[in-house]
Each structure stands twice: as structure tokens, then as C-alpha cells.
Amino acid sequence: MKKGFSMSTNTPGSGEPRSHDEPIVAVVPTTKPLAKQISRRKVFALAGAGTLVLVVGGGVWRATDQGVFSTGQGPAYTPWSDWRSATHGSLNLVRAAILAANAHNTQPWVFHVTTTRIDVFADLSRRIGLADPFLSEMYIGLGCALENIALAAPANGYTPQIRLLPDVTDATFVARIDLLPTVTQASALYQAIPHRHTNRYPYDTNHPIAQATLDASLDQQNGYFLQGLESQVQTAGALGLVAVRGKRDNVQRMSVGQLWQRMHLWATTQGLSLHPLNQITEMADREVVLGSSPHFSDALRALVTDPAWQGVFSFRAGYTTHEAFPSPRRALSDVVTS
Secondary structure, eight states, X not given: XXXXXXXXXXXXXXXXXXXXXXXXXXXXXXXXXXXXXXXXXXXXXXXXXXXXXXXXXXXXXXXXXXXXXXXSOSXXXXXXXXXXXXXXXHHXXXXXXXXXXXXXXXXXXXXXXXXXXXXXEEOGGGOOGGGSTTOHHHHHHHHHHHHHHHHHHHHTTEEEEEEESOOTTOTTEEEEEEEEEOOOOOOHHHHTGGGOXXXXXXXXXXXXXXXXXXXXXXXXXXXXXXXXXXXXXXTOSEEEEEEESOTTOHHHHHHHHHHHHHHHHHHHHTTOEEEEOOHHHHHHHHHHHHTOOOHHHHHHHHHOSSTTOEEEEXXXXXXXXXXXXXXXXXXXXXXXXX
16 A cells, blocks of 8 residues: 555544544546556446446436426526525435435435434435446445535534444434534535535646645545546546445445545535546446456456555546536425425
């Protein structure tokens, strides 16, 4: 493992210490390649076979009526503007949660809400089949939602006590959050929640990411390290890979989601754009299911220099000249039970 940098060991929002089993992240400017490299041409030649067309619920959701095709307008986009109400309460935490990052915008969550507790469940009807056969991306997305809840809690006068997988007999019961009263305090990351969007546009190759900015991102990573990765995306200012010790462990997957959400929110406050690159991990999982040649699996192993760690989430970062648009979201009434 390459030499890293020392960082604090507390997680913003939850206040829980990070353990050695928590995810690590590698991210550096793409001008500093590793000696062992996987060419962009090779990676995307492999990715070409992974094109996914997803239809949820038969594709019928009256998408036109919901404003899905009108770029940021209509009922499907109102959660971005109505994400907090004037009256503080536990539902405000869920309003923040549903704006979290999630793979392919599947929004795989359901919330049982009372005035003092939020239970979070995986919505298996939102699974995406062979694109995520082991539900890695689903649990990462659920972790993103949990991080938004952790950030929204103090802004609404709560201290959250988060317990992951509280019922070992029910893998869909992913978290129980008990809400204790506290002094209201809103962080910069909380304020960034409605402004965080995935930016898929090409990034500005004339505006590189300064090393000082990458070093500053360590404050959001809490116990992780930086190491060199080669450029796989031509316009990216930096490329990142998140790794865990147990990629089939749902707690570690959700920790990846919490990390990613926090990093993306921090990047938003800095004017940086981030974009997940799901293809390599999706195809590695597909190879396992189909028993095919491990092209993507070998690529991931080549990127992670320590065999004790397994890559589960890759992304690019950079500055863009195009504004990212919000994605449509399910209404609060569609994801909340009482």
C-alpha cells in the first residue's frame, strides 16, 4: 500500500469513530499515473458491452405528467425546492434523505417515521437486476441517504443515534435512527444538499484540480488515504476509487455511501463536479454471475495495490463549464410510512 496522509478519525454527522474496516479512497490528479496502468481505451472497450437500458415498473409512470422529460420542471423535481419546511420535524430529515445520490436514480428506500425515530428499509422493487446482482449499489445508495439524515438531524434540532442492520433476520431493515433533542445547528454540508447533482458533462481540461484541494478533501474522508491512479477519463481532473475489506458486507457498503455523499457535498461547496463511473464495478459483478472471463475484476485488482482491499466504487472529479441538472425524485408520500 502506498504511503498515505494522517487524518482525523471522526465521522461528520454521526460522531462515530471509523474502524480499520471502513472504506478507503484513492484520488489524485490524472496527470500522475501509476506505473501499473489500465488504458482508457481498454477500460472503455470493456465497458462497451455493459450498456444498460432500465425500465422500472414496465416504464409506465406517467413520466411526462411528472415533468421527467422537461429538465428540472414538474412535480418530480419539487423535492429539490421543498426539501425543508419551516417547521422542524423528523420528516425534514427524510426530505433531505430522498435527495441523496443513488445508482441509476433508482431511489431504493422506504422510511417508517415517527416523531422520535426513523427506520430505513431497502425497497427491493427498485433493484436493477444484472447491473447490480449483489445489491452493492443499492446499499451504497442507502448509505448516501443515511448520511443526509445524519447531516439534517442537527439542522432540525436532533442528535441522531444510528444503528445499522438492527434486525439480523431482515436484510432490508438497514438502519434505525433514534432522534434525541439538541441545539439546532446547520453545517455547510447540510446547506449543500439541494445543490449536489451528478455532473456527466465533459470537464474543463484547462482547469486542473490543485493538489491543495485534493489534500483538503481528506477532511471529508476521515481515516482514508490518497494514492496515485491513472487517468481513465480523458477530461477528468482526478480519478478516484473507493475500496473496502469486505465488498459483500452491507455495513461496509453503506459506509461507502456515507463517504461518497459527504465527499460529493463537500465538492459542491468547492465548485467541484463529481461523477460516478459505475461500469467497471458493475461489469466485475456481472462476470461473477455469468462465469465469464474476469476482465473487469482483473482491472479492479490492478488498481488496488493492497490485496486486502477490494474496489467497489469509482468516480471522476473536475471543474465543468456546464451546469448539472437535478434528477427526478419520488414524492415524500411515496417513500414514507407511519
